[in-house]
Amino acid sequence: MILGRLHLLAGLAIGVMGGLSLFTFIYAQGFSYFSNDPAACANCHIMREQFDSWLKSSHHARAACNDCHTPHSLIPKYWTKAENGWNHSVKFTLQNFPEPIRIRPVNARKLRENCIACHLELTGDILHGATPGQQADCLHCHSGVGHGPRR
Amino acid sequence: NVSDRKREALRTHFDLVTLTEDTVDPAEWGKNFPRQYDGYRRAVDTERTRYGGSEAFNRLDLDPRLKRIFAGHPFSLDYREERGHAYSLSDQDETERVKQRKQPGSCLHCHSSVMPAYRAQGGGDIFKGFELVSAMPFAEGRKLVSQPVSCVDCHDPANMQLRITRPAFLLGFRAYKLGQGVKDYDPNTMATRQEMRSLVCAQCHVEYYFAGDRRIVTYPWSKGLKVEEIESYYEEAGFSDWTHAETGAGVIKVQHPEFELWSQGIHARSGVACADCHMPYMREGALKVSDHHVRSPLLNIERACLACHPFPAAEMRARAELIQDRTARLLSRAEDALVDLINAIQRGQPGGSSSAQLAAARKLQRQAQLRVDFVNAENSMGFHAPQEAARILGEAIDFARQGQLALR
Amino acid sequence: NVSDRKREALRTHFDLVTLTEDTVDPAEWGKNFPRQYDGYRRAVDTERTRYGGSEAFNRLDLDPRLKRIFAGHPFSLDYREERGHAYSLSDQDETERVKQRKQPGSCLHCHSSVMPAYRAQGGGDIFKGFELVSAMPFAEGRKLVSQPVSCVDCHDPANMQLRITRPAFLLGFRAYKLGQGVKDYDPNTMATRQEMRSLVCAQCHVEYYFAGDRRIVTYPWSKGLKVEEIESYYEEAGFSDWTHAETGAGVIKVQHPEFELWSQGIHARSGVACADCHMPYMREGALKVSDHHVRSPLLNIERACLACHPFPAAEMRARAELIQDRTARLLSRAEDALVDLINAIQRGQPGGSSSAQLAAARKLQRQAQLRVDFVNAENSMGFHAPQEAARILGEAIDFARQGQLALR
Ligand SMILES: [Ca+2]
Ligand SMILES: [Ca+2]
Numbered sequence: 001m002i003l004g005r006l007h008l009l010a011g012l013a014i015g016v017m018g019g020l021s022l023f024t025f026i027y028a029q030g031f032s033y034f035s036n037d038p039a040a041c042a043n044c045h046i047m048r049e050q051f052d053s054w055l056k057s058s059h060h061a062r063a064a065c066n067d068c069h070t071p072h073s074l075i076p077k078y079w080t081k082a083e084n085g086w087n088h089s090v091k092f093t094l095q096n097f098p099e100p101i102r103i104r105p106v107n108a109r110k111l112r113e114n115c116i117a118c119h120l121e122l123t124g125d126i127l128h129g130a131t132p133g134q135q136a137d138c139l140h141c142h143s144g145v146g147h148g149p150r151r
Numbered sequence: 152n153v154s155d156r157k158r159e160a161l162r163t164h165f166d167l168v169t170l171t172e173d174t175v176d177p178a179e180w181g182k183n184f185p186r187q188y189d190g191y192r193r194a195v196d197t198e199r200t201r202y203g204g205s206e207a208f209n210r211l212d213l214d215p216r217l218k219r220i221f222a223g224h225p226f227s228l229d230y231r232e233e234r235g236h237a238y239s240l241s242d243q244d245e246t247e248r249v250k251q252r253k254q255p256g257s258c259l260h261c262h263s264s265v266m267p268a269y270r271a272q273g274g275g276d277i278f279k280g281f282e283l284v285s286a287m288p289f290a291e292g293r294k295l296v297s298q299p300v301s302c303v304d305c306h307d308p309a310n311m312q313l314r315i316t317r318p319a320f321l322l323g324f325r326a327y328k329l330g331q332g333v334k335d336y337d338p339n340t341m342a343t344r345q346e347m348r349s350l351v352c353a354q355c356h357v358e359y360y361f362a363g364d365r366r367i368v369t370y371p372w373s374k375g376l377k378v379e380e381i382e383s384y385y386e387e388a389g390f391s392d393w394t395h396a397e398t399g400a401g402v403i404k405v406q407h408p409e410f411e412l413w414s415q416g417i418h419a420r421s422g423v424a425c426a427d428c429h430m431p432y433m434r435e436g437a438l439k440v441s442d443h444h445v446r447s448p449l450l451n452i453e454r455a456c457l458a459c460h461p462f463p464a465a466e467m468r469a470r471a472e473l474i475q476d477r478t479a480r481l482l483s484r485a486e487d488a489l490v491d492l493i494n495a496i497q498r499g500q501p502g503g504s505s506s507a508q509l510a511a512a513r514k515l516q517r518q519a520q521l522r523v524d525f526v527n528a529e530n531s532m533g534f535h536a537p538q539e540a541a542r543i544l545g546e547a548i549d550f551a552r553q554g555q556l557a558l559r
Numbered sequence: 560n561v562s563d564r565k566r567e568a569l570r571t572h573f574d575l576v577t578l579t580e581d582t583v584d585p586a587e588w589g590k591n592f593p594r595q596y597d598g599y600r601r602a603v604d605t606e607r608t609r610y611g612g613s614e615a616f617n618r619l620d621l622d623p624r625l626k627r628i629f630a631g632h633p634f635s636l637d638y639r640e641e642r643g644h645a646y647s648l649s650d651q652d653e654t655e656r657v658k659q660r661k662q663p664g665s666c667l668h669c670h671s672s673v674m675p676a677y678r679a680q681g682g683g684d685i686f687k688g689f690e691l692v693s694a695m696p697f698a699e700g701r702k703l704v705s706q707p708v709s710c711v712d713c714h715d716p717a718n719m720q721l722r723i724t725r726p727a728f729l730l731g732f733r734a735y736k737l738g739q740g741v742k743d744y745d746p747n748t749m750a751t752r753q754e755m756r757s758l759v760c761a762q763c764h765v766e767y768y769f770a771g772d773r774r775i776v777t778y779p780w781s782k783g784l785k786v787e788e789i790e791s792y793y794e795e796a797g798f799s800d801w802t803h804a805e806t807g808a809g810v811i812k813v814q815h816p817e818f819e820l821w822s823q824g825i826h827a828r829s830g831v832a833c834a835d836c837h838m839p840y841m842r843e844g845a846l847k848v849s850d851h852h853v854r855s856p857l858l859n860i861e862r863a864c865l866a867c868h869p870f871p872a873a874e875m876r877a878r879a880e881l882i883q884d885r886t887a888r889l890l891s892r893a894e895d896a897l898v899d900l901i902n903a904i905q906r907g908q909p910g911g912s913s914s915a916q917l918a919a920a921r922k923l924q925r926q927a928q929l930r931v932d933f934v935n936a937e938n939s940m941g942f943h944a945p946q947e948a949a950r951i952l953g954e955a956i957d958f959a960r961q962g963q964l965a966l967r
Contacts (some may be wrong), residue, residue, distance in 0.1 A: 045437050053794045099457050116200060125572070125594075134752035140830065141840075141866040143461065149869035150459050420878065421870075462829075477950050484957055485604065538945040542885050545953030549892055552960030559967040 038064045044092060046101065053147035068114050068146055069107065080110060112138050170308035178505030180302040183323040184311075190443030191301070200449045202475050205234040207242065216486045217492055217527075220520070223396030224404055225252045233407075233530065236445055240299035249289060249356040250335065255366035256292025257285040261355035264303050266316050267293035281318040286365040305351045310556050313347040314339050317354040323370025326351070329529055330373050348424035353410035356425075358525075360390060360403075375409040378525050378543050382518070391517075398496040400513035405524035412529045415535030423459070431455045471534055478526065478533025481544045485523045488551035495555045504558045515554030522547035578716035583672040589711040591721075593602060594843045599709070602643030608857045610940040612884050613642040615650065615804050622866075624894045626934075627901055631804030632812055641815075641938065644853055647671070657697060660706045664700025665692050665693040669763035672711050676703035689726040694773045700864070713759045717874035719754040725762040731778025732761070738781050742899030756832035764817035766933075784819040786933050786951050790926070799925075806904040808921035813932035816966045820937045824944030831867075839863045875960070879942055886934065886941025893931045896959035900924055903963045911964045913926035923962030930955035 004129060054060050058071035059068075070080045084107070091097040103111065115138040126136050143151070167182045174180065176445060181188025197206045211217050212231045221227040229247035239262045247332035249258070259265045265284070266277065272295070273280025284292050307314045315321060315338045328336035338350050358381060362369040370383040384393075391401030413419050418428075430441045431454040448455030449471060452464040460467055496512050504512075522543045526533060575590045582588065589596025605614045618638045619625050629635040637655035647670045651657060657666070667673045674685065674693070680703070681688025692700050715722045723729060723746045736744035746758050766789060770777040779792040793799075799809030817893050821827050826836075838849045839862035857879060858865030861870040868875055912920075930951045934941060941948035 098453065101454070102457070102461070121845055122842070122847050126840065126849055137753070140753075141835070144869060150461065160719035266954065417878070470825070474946060477946055481950055481953050483953065533946075537883060538885055538941075540950050541953060542889055543944050545889050545949060545956055546892070548953055549896065549956045549960065552957065552964065553965055556967075557961065559964075 002030070012151075036064060037067050041065045044088070046088075046092060050101075050147055057144050057146055057148050062148075063118070068111055068115075071110055072114065072117050080107075108139065115142075154283075154396075160299070161410040170302065170303075172270070172308060173267050174308060175267060175298040175301060175303055177298070177301040180306075186440045187302075187436070187443040188202060190440075191214040192237070194237045194446065196444070196446075198232060198446075200447050201472055202479065203232070203447045203530060204450065205232075206447055207231045207234050207238075219490050220486065220523070221404070222383035222493075223299070224393045225254075226404060227353075228252070230252070238299065240296070242292070255285060255361065256289060257361055257366045257368045258289055259284065259292050259296055260317060260319055260368045262292055262297035262299065264298040264301050265296050266303070268292075268400050269318070271295070277316075282365060282367060285361075285367050286324050298423040300355070302356075312346070313351050315347075315350060315354060317367040319359065319370055320350075320354040320357070323357075324350075327370075327372035328374065328377060345422060345424055348426040349410070349419075349491040352425040353431075356407050356409035356501070358405050358408040358411060358528075360385075376414050378411075378522060381411070383520055385521075395516070395520075397491055398513060398516060400496070400516045400520075402517050402520045403524070405521060405528045408525055408529050409531065409535060412525075412531070412540065415539040418535070427459075428455045431458065437516045474534050474537045475532040478537065478540050478544070481541055482523070482526055482532075485519075485544045485547040485551070486527075488548045489516070489519050489523050492519065492551045492554040495558050499558045509559055511557040512554045515550045515557060519547045519551040519554065522550070578711075580678070580711065580716060583675060583706040583709060584712055585706070585709040588714075588716075589827070592927040592944060594848045595851045596814075596845070598727045599853075600645070600846075602854065603854040604852070604854075605642060606854075606858055608855050609880055610887065612789055612858065613640075613854055615639045615642050615646075617866035618670075622894070623922045624898050627805070627898050628894065629812070629930070630901075632737070632801045633662075634812060636660070639771065644708040646707065648704070652701070663693060664695035664697055665769055665774045665776045666697055667692065667700050667704055668725060668727055668776045670707065670934075671704035672706040672709050673704050674711065676700075679782070685724075686726050690773060690775060693769075693775050708763070712762075721752070721759050723755075723758060723762060727767065727776040727778055728758075728762040731780045732758075734778075734841075735784065737930040738783060753830060753832055756834040757821070757827075758836075759781040760833040762816035766813055766936075768793075768800060768811075770796075770798075784822050786819075788929060789819070790929055793929075799815045802900060802949070803901070803924065803928075806901055806921060806924060809905070810922045810925050811932070812930060813936045816933055816937050817939065817943060820933075820939070820948065821943040823947040826943070831857055834911045835867075836863045852947060855930040860899045868888075882942050885932045886945065886948050886952070890934055890940075892930070893927075893952045893955045893959070896934075896956045897924070897927050897931050898960045899925065900962040903966050916966055919965040923958045923965060927955045927959040927962065930958070 011101065038051060039049045049096070054065070066077075066081075070084075071077045110137065116127070122134070165183065168179055170180060177188060177191055181191075190386030194205075198204050198208045199208075206345065208231065210232060211227070217230065218227050221230070225248040226373075228251055231242070233329045234242070243258060243262045248254065254536070255355075259268075260281070268284060269277045271280065272283045284295065302308075303314065305313055315335065322335075324338060325336050328334075338347065342350055357370055359368050359370055361367065371381050371388075374380040374384045385403055390403070392404040393402065394400070395402050409425075413425070426441065428448040429445050430443065431448075431451065433442045433454055443450065444451075447466060452467050456467045457464065462470075492512065493516065494511065496516065499509060499512065526540050526544055526547075529535065529540070572591055576582075576587055578588060578591065585596060585599055589599075602613075606612050607614045607616075616639065618640060621637070625638065626635050633656035636659055639650070639654070642650070649804055651670045654660065667676075668689070676692055677685045677688030679688065680691045692703065710716075712724065713721055729745075732746065733744050737744075737861045746755065750758055765778055769775065769931050779789050779796075782795075793811055800809070800812040801810065802808070802933040803810050817833075821833070834849065836856040837853050838851065839856070839859065840847045841850045841862055850859065850862065857876060860875050865872060866874045870878075887892070900920065901924065904917065904924065907917060907920065918945060934948050934955075935953055937943065937948070
């Protein structure tokens with residue numbers, strides 16, 4: 001009985017939030033997640049800082065957001081976009097994310113794979129030297145390539 | 152919700168009231184800038200950190216050695232942990248240092264929105280007014296002010312730019328720059344915006360003394376900002392804050408040299424300003440505003456540190472506290488040495504040791520006192536410049552122990 | 560041209576020769592890995608920095624106080640600035656500490672590719688061989704080795720992985736981890752790659768002593784890596800390296816505690832490894848390789864620092880040298896205090912002061928000596944952990960001066 005009501009409430013909540021987020025997703029051109037235009041990412045003022053810093057970074061002529069932040073092979077690419085796109089839309093709607101924004105470990109891993117994808121030749125030897133499953137962490141030394149130094 | 156933020160992003164502020172140099176009441180400023188005013192008002196909160204925070208606990212009870220070290224100085228009566236800007240005037244009214252001792256109007260220089268009073272007394276000339284008010288008894292000067300540190304002390308009411316108003320800083324910093332070979336330095340026209348984000352604080356968070364019997368607030372900077380440079384300034388001026396009640400040594404009381412110590416640290420060197428850590432930006436909807444709840448950054452680590460340091464908040468706290476723990480242990484060792492010296496001189500007197508020995512010991516107490524107090528009176532427990540603080544304490548220990556040796 | 564570079568890049572290396580555990584000659588390894596070998600060979604260069612570099616100048620001439628401080632220890636005969644790995648064996652042959660004094664085979668543990676010798680002597684059991692060779696006279700053990708520190712000391716010939724071979728480190732680090740509550744720690748299976756980039760160095764760049772008359776190389780780590788933890792280890796073991804010739808105090812000689820000091824610093828805490836700074840990546844054609852010219856990072860600032868620090872090379876040099884200058888000045892102050900204590904004890908003897916006083920003074924010399932030497936023998940002049948180094952020196956000064964006071 002009570003349980004039932006809770007379910008109803010929960011259901012309602014999800015429904016409403018889902019609706020809102022979907023609205024956000026569309027209104028904020030959440031589908032921009034599927035575009036390759038960096039400006040699309042900047043649709044959220046939240047992304048403005050990273051957009052601006054990317055413009056000034058060593059890579060803006062070489063790589064756009066998705067080149068670094070989404071897998072290069074097709075299926076995972078769109079899955080990541082959908083997953084992030086949805087996550088970010090929801091969080092943006094609820095405004096319940098910690099600031100300053102930090103890259104999540106899961107996305108940092110995808111990021112590293114993209115570094116290597118472009119720099120495989122160069123880094124072949126240092127990757128070779130690595131213990132199995134323990135690549136050199138590009139970000140340990142190059143965290144500034146996408147957005148300039150943090151300071 | 153997004154549509155909200157898109158609109159917000161376009162909206163700036165509205166001039167509901169006109170602000171002038173005489174608008175000292177922050178509530179008035181708050182009408183035009185509600186976000187910053189809300190933050191400013193939160194400065195009445197009291198929350199403690201391991202070594203700081205904003206609870207006005209009594210430092211003399213916490214560390215009884217300080218009563219010996221400050222024997223004969225008002226600080227031996229009452230010495231509290233400092234708190235938010237909103238308290239700056241009332242805490243001054245309430246301290247036993249003011250209640251039990253005669254203090255000059257100079258005290259108001261950093262504890263109240265005093266500029267209108269300077270202007271009025273000086274008939275427009277703030278430097279003249281500054282000297283007149285400084286020379287008044289505290290009670291008399293106190294009648295001329297009504298507000299603690301507030302908006303007008305950091306901002307130009309015309310355009311909200313940061314600006315420097317305090318005469319003692321304008322004079323002291325010009326002398327410092329001259330020592331560095333820069334003539335007629337004026338921060339209001341020559342400092343960058345990022346520099347101003349520290350210099351506004353340096354108007355008050357600095358070592359000072361009262362020069363001459365007109366008790367003019369003076370910053371001892373013409374030879375530089377390092378402890379030994381400040382020391383040689385005081386040597387040349389032949390100045391002592393007080394004569395130590397137990398040893399007869401002429402000694403210096405150091406007060407809050409945050410700006411001086413920060414200047415020796417890696418953050419200053421990297422262009423990191425006071426406001427970057429103590430007033431970090433916070434997002435209010437689509438707007439970024441400076442957090443006007445000026446306080447310990449360790450009460451606000453996410454915003455104060457993580458924008459620059461990609462480590463978890465708990466790790467950043469641990470790093471800061473490790474630096475502070477090291478400083479605190481070495482400071483305690485230095486205070487023990489200083490108290491041992493004070494005891495030795497007391498025992499030494501009157502017979503025993505020769506007057507030459509006593510003079511040498513007192514000189515060494517003066518050198519040790521300046522250094523121990525430089526770190527103790529500074530309010531970051533060494534964080535602002537960790538190695539420099541430890542270096543200063545190492546020297547303090549050497550001088551104090553040599554003082555004991557001089558008496559044998 | 561591009562196509563060439565592409566081809567060069569895609570083959571990382573050719574196995575021209577088969578490398579085994581007994582391949583100690585780096586030239587052999589160089590056939591498979593010419594780039595790294597070229598770097599390794601450059602380690603014969605000698606270039607000086609303000610406090611380091613690779614010119615084997617005599618430290619005793621530079622700072623005569625050290626002759627007094629080390630009176631009675633071989634280090635008072637000959638103590639030089641260290642240089643590249645390629646010299647590790649020949650410098651050991653040439654030092655007066657070996658020529659004029661009997662030294663054990665233990666010395667070879669860190670100066671040569673000694674593992675094949677251990678394996679041979681121990682009949683396959685490296686720990687047994689380690690003990691046998693350590694107990695030999697130096698001259699005898701010396702016959703068993705031919706190469707200085709080289710490839711096989713850091714790399715597994717089968718797959719080029721970093722690996723730990725040194726018995727004293729395996730035992731010492733396991734004891735340390737046990738003290739931290741971790742049982743049976745084995746770096747070769749449990750350390751991450753990034754940790755290995757420091758642990759391979761920690762096989763040798765650490766404080767050690769010779770335990771028992773079989774002179775087993777031992778790392779005093781079971782209580783921890785901080786100076787006071789190492790001190791209490793030696794107290795418990797009742798160990799002294801030598802009896803000071805001028806004071807009769809039982810004292811400790813500290814050697815190169817780079818790993819221990821680095822462990823207390825902000826870089827270690829941030830996961831920055833020895834190799835990050837001392838073997839930074841460099842571009843060779845279309846390949847990135849680790850610079851095997853292991854040397855002072857201040858001779859290679861662009862690569863060693865700028866990848867992480869967005870400041871000009873000159874600024875990074877200035878930051879490092881400022882830290883080192885502060886350390887050097889405080890170290891000099893601490894050495895003065897220690898020499899004063901040594902003089903005082905000398906004067907004290909034989910009449911004058913009571914045996915109780917002398918015992919107290921000698922104990923304090925022991926405490927001060929350990930700390931002064933911990934910073935002096937460490938080779939970064941405080942850079943690896945600036946505040947910690949200053950903290951240690953501050954305590955050293957206190958102990959030395961208290962020693963003088965104990966005699967009055
Ligand atoms: Ca406080
Ligand atoms: Ca060297």
